[in-house]
Amino acid sequence: MKIRFVRAMLLIVLTVVASAAAAMDAPELIAKATEAMGGAKLKTISSQKATGKIVNQGMEIPFTMVTARPGRLRVDAAVMGMSIIQCFDKTSGWSINPMTGSQDPVPMGDLEIKSMKLQSDMDGPFVGYEAKGYTVEYLGQEDVEGTSCYGLRLDTKQDIVMDFWFDAESFLTIKQNTKIKVDQAEMEVQNYPSDYRQQDGVTVPFSLQSRRGDQVLNQMVIETVEFGVAIDDAMFAMPAAAAKADSTGK
Numbered sequence: 001m002k003i004r005f006v007r008a009m010l011l012i013v014l015t016v017v018a019s020a021a022a023a024m025d026a027p028e029l030i031a032k033a034t035e036a037m038g039g040a041k042l043k044t045i046s047s048q049k050a051t052g053k054i055v056n057q058g059m060e061i062p063f064t065m066v067t068a069r070p071g072r073l074r075v076d077a078a079v080m081g082m083s084i085i086q087c088f089d090k091t092s093g094w095s096i097n098p099m100t101g102s103q104d105p106v107p108m109g110d111l112e113i114k115s116m117k118l119q120s121d122m123d124g125p126f127v128g129y130e131a132k133g134y135t136v137e138y139l140g141q142e143d144v145e146g147t148s149c150y151g152l153r154l155d156t157k158q159d160i161v162m163d164f165w166f167d168a169e170s171f172l173t174i175k176q177n178t179k180i181k182v183d184q185a186e187m188e189v190q191n192y193p194s195d196y197r198q199q200d201g202v203t204v205p206f207s208l209q210s211r212r213g214d215q216v217l218n219q220m221v222i223e224t225v226e227f228g229v230a231i232d233d234a235m236f237a238m239p240a241a242a243a244k245a246d247s248t249g250k
Contacts, residue, residue: 029152029171034126036166036171036172037124038202042123043123047229047231048225048226050226051065051224054077055220064077066231068122072090072231073116074086083096084097085105093108093113104241105239114158125154125156133156137152138150138151141168142165145174149166149168150168162179174193175191176192177190189212190210193205193208199227204225206222208222
């Protein structure tokens, strides 16, 4: 009887200890994930330039992406001999897409601006999330494609909700599920960053696969990353509309 009692008590103690060891909350998870990406080093980076390609249905689209504080982002891509530009400057954005039949810059819509604002945040959405008007929720522990992960939900309160899944050992993101509300509909996409490498004290994913359910939408492959690059502020300014030829073609 005493032996069974001792065994039962030992089992209870071990269960409590295991639960305590596995316990996690949002602030602790944010701290660990931020440290895994570079910690205090992230704050010292004023600008970043990445080059690479997007692989989509056998087509390779080369791109250059420049991010700079505070909250500026420009992406230049070459598609079928045409240059496509997306640009965001803290509060407003514009784009040029010749595939629409025009070379003129066009102001971004509200949803595009919200998305670009998130992408241009060099600290990531979790650092100072309360001051940004976001809320976070710890989702617990779950397996993602065979990897034990901790989950965290970030609600921007601007029609975009993101669920992040961090590797329980490395605390690097291995999956991000984004839900975007458009009018009365909801669009959902999953991103899977991988091929993490150390670059000047910062951990960078050199591959990002985008999926919608089981369907692979595209694969982004990073080839080079540079920190602290020189930035010309003019590159973020919206250019004037292209001059239109008159009826004589001049």
